[in-house]
Amino acid sequence: MKKLKKTVKNMVAEAKLKINEIDAKEAIKLFNDEDVIFIDIRDIRERQKLGFIPGSFHAPRGMLEFWIDPESPYFKDIFNTNKKYIFHCAAGWRSALAVSTLKDMGFEASHITDGFAGWVDEKGPVEFKNKK
DSSP states (O other): OOOOSSOHHHHHHHHHHHSEEEOHHHHHHTTTOTTEEEEEOSOHHHHHHHOBOTTOEEOOGGGHHHHHOTTSTTOOGGGSSSSEEEEEOSSSHHHHHHHHHHHHHTOOOEEETTHHHHHHHTTOOOBOOOOO
């Protein structure tokens, strides 16, 4: 087996040292706050199968840096507000890495430490897209 210089576990631990984290219970308390935007970085298939936080914005992990950079041709206006951004993935690993990268870019955000799974466990609201 090939030995890596860093494992994903190491990278996530390093990311968590420099970012703002909140747990699902705290995130649920912010759900109705108009100054908060929830950003879901999970794959579209995860959202379709497991549901999503109502009103959350889907930003696939692979496009995130491009959508946030105002100089990118892929920039999305939703990232040009003074609102508080809270990112999440399924369990908190991808979102920790994502928020760490965004912090390196100068974009401030938080992430949900226990991810969407924690949100569901804490009985946060979940929406499913209607299948037609």
